[in-house]
């Protein structure tokens with residue numbers, strides 16, 4: 603929708619990035635407006651439907667974690683045409699997040715740099731928000747600084763949603779790296795597996811050198827040994843940025859795309875076809891999604907693309923996928939990766 607790029611985006615981009623985000627998300631408060639929008643813009647087709655770990659989706663485009671941290675707008679945002687929403691990241695107790703400023707745009711690169719540090723109202727309040735405003739399928743991202751915090755958070759959220767995504771990979775939360783020690787990560791998964799009834803996805807840290815690659819594959823190996831349903835590939839890439847209140851954060855958007863596709867390919871090779879891969883990082887177009895599926899992903903997730911491309915992004919990507927299915931004579935979306 604050029605209206606977004608020509609009118610709305612320039613106005614939003616005049617505001618500080620976090621203010622613009624708060625302003626933009628409040629537009630989703632009234633879900634009925636977006637349901638109407640959906641009837642006009644939504645691209646639906648049986649061939650886009652798929653199931654991941656038993657969760658039925660109308661299409662393979664997910665909103666990535668972090669956009670709706672308190673799960674206030676899930677229903678409105680889903681009406682943009684997303685197949686699913688990842689709400690959160692939610693922690694057991696409320697958190698104010700890191701020192702401001704903590705979100706910037708790198709407009710030339712079509713990127714964002716954030717160091718939010720999980721600001722959220724805490725699992726009890728989020729559970730109330732989900733009950734007030736249910737919209738399935740939703741997967742909720744949870745985190746914590748101890749195994750106990752993760753488990754208590756999972757107990758509150760798991761009964762209300764269709765899946766859980768464990769966030770052990772945010773570069774912005776001091777203390778989270780404890781779960782990059784494999785013994786702690788194993789302990790975490792074992793405890794979550796005893797608690798949960800819903801499918802479990804692990805949000806992986808990105809790799810960009812041999813050390814980070816080794817860590818990522820150790821997390822994958824441990825996850826396979828303990829039992830998970832899939833991986834979301836991946837979180838933001840850590841960077842130093844003196845504009846941020848805490849001096850460093852994570853980059854998202856276009857600069858991640860090539861790295862993410864390579865990761866999806868290598869992880870698919872490693873894990874075989876059984877588990878789900880959600881490719882996440884720099885998805886802006888139907889072509890980006892197709893490249894990610896060809897690399898082995900089952901679904902894609904996006905955040906930064908929504909900020910730069912606007913509310914029609916899920917419909918445009920879904921239309922791109924349908925055009926591709928027609929061109930290739932494929933009967934369903936899951937056949938792209940085969």
Ligand SMILES: Cc1cc2nc3c(=O)[nH]c(=O)nc-3n(C[C@H](O)[C@H](O)[C@H](O)COP(=O)(O)O)c2cc1C
Nearest residue numbers: 666667668691716836837854855883884904905906
């Ligand atoms: C402002 C912002 C906040 C984010 N918050 C979270 C979060 O709370 N939990 C999480 O797992 N990922 C979070 N992410 C990472 C995204 O879910 C995603 O992994 C990353 O941005 C790459 O996708 P993209 O290039 O489509 O944005 C955040 C990203 C941004 C830009």
